[in-house]
Amino acid sequence: MQSENKSYEGIISNVSSELIERLKKIKHVALDMDGTIYNGSTLFPYTPGFLESLKNAGISYSFLTNNPSKGIGDYLQHLEKMGIPAVAEEMYTSPDAVVVGFDSTLIYSRLCRAAWWVSQQLPYMATNPDWVCPTDQPVILIDCGAICACIEGATKRLPDIVLGKPDPRMLDGILHRQGLQTEEIAMVGDRLYTDVKMALNANALGVLVLSGEATMDDVAASDVKADVIAENVAKFGELLLAVQQK
Incomplete structure (x- = not known):
């Protein structure tokens, strides 16, 4: 790296020396799902390569969703249909003992x-x-x-x-199962007020991707400031691996 501030294609900010040091500590990436790795039933074309690059670099990952209307088995099947193999230990949802949640049958x-x-x-x-x-x-x-x-x-x-994101306790299962500290996790998602806010609440690295809900107008208007803003998970992966492999 030639200087303390280097621009990476697809990253919507310069990379400071402080951020570089934080990225070097990342051992696990917690991924929001809809709007981050796929949209509805459409897998983003860069998702398989991104996940493979994490595996090759020895960085583990898991999937988090705020939508408890489906069971973990349903989500695993949904991922499998799109060509993303996953196991139950990699999936985390918000608790299902609730009064109000996402409900496609609400009348x-x-x-x-x-x-x-x-x-x-x-x-x-x-x-x-x-x-x-x-x-x-x-x-x-x-x-x-x-x-x-x-x-x-x-x-x-x-x-x-x-319950669920942005409550930082949503990450407790990952921390316990993976034996990690919060500074070793990057939370990646497409929403400032849930994904990124949870990361900041937990002192994890908050990564916003612009492949789903949030736009740069939202970024400008929000008090929640992501540590990294990337075009998509593939661009974040390029940055993460470039820093860790340096």
Whole structure:
């Protein structure tokens, strides 16, 4: 590396000497799924090569999702159909003992009933704060955060607790299973307010990819500042491996 600040193609910032030292410590990459490695049922073409490059470099990885509407087996099958083999130990979801979560079968009467129970001061939990779920179809998939906003409008009450990202405890399973410290994990995702915010809350490396929800306009408007902003996971992989193999 010729200087303390070097630009990498596809990376939306210069790489400082401090960031280089943090990247050198990374032993594990925690990956958001939809919008990061695929979009709906469409695998990003660079994902297989990115995962293979991590393996070849001795960097392990796992998959995290804030969407508990499917079981781990369903997600493994979804990945398998797209040509990404994975095992249950590599998959982490937000806890499923919740009141509000992503629900593609939600109907008006159930929403009204949920709002009534919330107004009666029953314990109120949400699986995640995501407003929408990424998709490759011409539709907006309303996610948990938007449902909670609807309930808040009717009841003036927020969830007592929001599980999953950005709660830093979402990384506890990876830390324990892999025997890692938080500074040895890079959390990669397409959302500032969940993926990157969780990384910052946990003192992990927060990597934003622009392949899903977030745009550079969102970056400019947000108080959540990613450590690295990359065009996609492949570009982040190039940076990570360039630093670690130097």
